[in-house]
Amino acid sequence: MKRILLMAVVALLLFACNNNTDKSDAANPAPAQAPVILKASLASTKCLPCGDMELEEGAIADTMTVDGKTYGFCSAECKQAFAANPAQFLTQP
Numbered sequence: 001m002k003r004i005l006l007m008a009v010v011a012l013l014l015f016a017c018n019n020n021t022d023k024s025d026a027a028n029p030a031p032a033q034a035p036v037i038l039k040a041s042l043a044s045t046k047c048l049p050c051g052d053m054e055l056e057e058g059a060i061a062d063t064m065t066v067d068g069k070t071y072g073f074c075s076a077e078c079k080q081a082f083a084a085n086p087a088q089f090l091t092q093p
């Protein structure tokens, strides 16, 4: 009987830990409310830091809005590169 109680406590603790992880994720600046980013909503269908790499529908890792235009990125690294100097990528035709 004690073993069952112990397992229940462990399960509760694991559940509590998961909840804490979710809370820390929610505190991150990355938006979690948009699970699918449509290419049609973006100013460019390419990941600008990658150059000519076309973004895959449904595989857009993150977005950033500059001057009212939303740009999509294949990865968080690309978003960071873009955020560091957006003008560097936006001067391209």
Ligand SMILES: [Zn+2]
Pocket (backbone or CB within 6 Å): 047, 048, 049, 050, 053, 073, 074, 075, 078
């Ligand atoms: Zn990229």
